[in-house]
Amino acid sequence: MPAVHVINGPNLNLLGSREPEIYGCATLSEIEAQLRETCQSRGVELVFRQSNSEGDLVDWIHEAGRAGASVILNAGALTHTSIALFDAIKGAQARVIEVHLSNVFARESFRHHSFISPAARGVIAGFGPLSYFLALEAALQNQRRKT
Numbered sequence: 656m657p658a659v660h661v662i663n664g665p666n667l668n669l670l671g672s673r674e675p676e677i678y679g680c681a682t683l684s685e686i687e688a689q690l691r692e693t694c695q696s697r698g699v700e701l702v703f704r705q706s707n708s709e710g711d712l713v714d715w716i717h718e719a720g721r722a723g724a725s726v727i728l729n730a731g732a733l734t735h736t737s738i739a740l741f742d743a744i745k746g747a748q749a750r751v752i753e754v755h756l757s758n759v760f761a762r763e764s765f766r767h768h769s770f771i772s773p774a775a776r777g778v779i780a781g782f783g784p785l786s787y788f789l790a791l792e793a794a795l796q797n798q799r800r801k802t
Contacts (some may be wrong), residue, residue, distance in 0.1 A: 664731035668727025725794035
């Protein structure tokens with residue numbers, strides 16, 4: 656059974672209560688439940704994780720890359736600061752789709768740069784929780800093509 660790893664970074668555990676005018680009202684647990692349902696209906700295993708620690712994200716990217724699994728990565732603020740995540744993606748040859756709930760380009764200028772984007776297969780931003788589902792569709796298409 657193919658697997659998709661969804662890896663979430665710092666502060667995403669606060670979804671639903673953190674700045675709902677930017678991030679919406681859906682909790683991370685609600686997003687996970689909907690993704691899990693979609694994956695089950697498509698015969699895909701879902702590995703869903705969140706951590707506020709950069710090292711956990713690095714380890715999980717290595718794990719997914721070694722397994723040849725697709726990765727949907729919402730690294731939160733680490734997107735804009737972490738060379739370690741870039742190196743993890745490249746080093747593990749992980750197939751990463753970068754995801755953001757908000758349109759980072761309509762926000763503060765420091766959010767306009769991503770260390771992850773150059774290593775990612777694509778970026779989806781600005782569609783709230785739908786961003787995860789668009790990324791899932793892209794990940795499944797990539798798995799079918801083995802790219």
